[in-house]
Amino acid sequence: MDVVELHRRASEEFVRQVASVRPHQWGDPTPCSDWTVRDLVNHVVGEERWTVPLLAGRTIEDVGDSLDGDLLGDDPASAASHAARAAQNAVTEPVLRGATVHLSYGEEQAAEYVYQLAADHLVHGWDLAVSIGAPVHLDPQVVDGISTWFKEREDLYRGGGAIGPRLEGYSDPTSTLLGAFGRDPAWTPAHATVERLGAAFARGDVDAIMYELTPDCVFESTSPAPDGTRVVGGKAVREQWEQLFDQTNDAVFETEETVVLGDRAVVRWRFSWNEADGHRGHVRGVDVLRLRDGKVCEKLSYVKG
Template identity: 35%
Template structure:
């Protein structure tokens, strides 16, 4: 699957769930045990506010703390929509994924950053669906692509705090269940 196609699919998966959040669901729990629905959407929205800066070559210091804390304000859906419109434009800009970007761990290939964002959108779409009681089935091709890219990296992430320890799932489980289990979620 082409990277930008995967990005767009993952963005749609999360966006669909954001638009399904009911007025009384923002404080609901999610599989990310320390985050409510609002916290989860805030986290992903913040990442997409950062993306245009990083893809243009900004350093972490240049972005600073402008996206720390609550970025959602009084209209979380509207803020999400604005952040992702700018992020999508930045990812789709000619040559955006050809360079390198600054992230917490140093400079990495922009394409690697893109796959990190795709993975985050995909898994958090599942988390958000679970938090609001919506359909949690994700695009099978997207899930397979993300799983194939993440599975070899997971052993290196253990103990980093990025994800909980993997949850065992049956060998014959569908790819989506294997993906969320791999990232510490109980399917």
């Protein structure tokens, strides 16, 4: 399949996913940890908007900051559709002519640039679908075409910081490609909640911790043995964490491993602190979490004996 067709199919699928976003989902998390659903869509629409002037021979300096900021307005689905159609119309002639395009790292072949765009649409299309809980439809021919192109570029992408570490162990082509782009094919919005909760504990940020918990959350602490203490409700749980961080010298939580399955998660962690004699003490343990509506409603903690 030629790169123009790869780009058309990948961008049309992305537009279809944008049209599936429900009003309350624009602020939801995505596998791109710094982006909400709206941020992700705005990024891709921005790429499409850049495509037209760049393939027409303009430079980055020519475009300047005219495409900065929010490009979605009050109707993101229409903004995505119009931008995709304009980009699709712009790519064919420069690719067939063998034109070059001015990118941030210098001059590039138009066909190579369009491959980059197609790959971004494909991967971010998956990001968007799993973020909003929509069925994932990655065209097998597009996956095959992007996989072949990406094999020689993966190290370059990773070396430049554009993608995360490769995730291994997948047998099907789609999961293998997602893993090459640093994606976990099993990612769900629950992963983002658990990751944010771990980051809040690492910072000792009680407000951020409580934001990830439901108002009726349940917490079971690790002491006293053998069953710990059961605390119910946001106010009581907050008091537990405020007391821990206030009364522990240089308390640090570190997440060592996370496994998320549906509405359940297991987090393996290390908790350390400064002893009175100056030495660093620590314990290792796990949390068994239950999630509801994107928040943690139950946190049961266990420590190595």
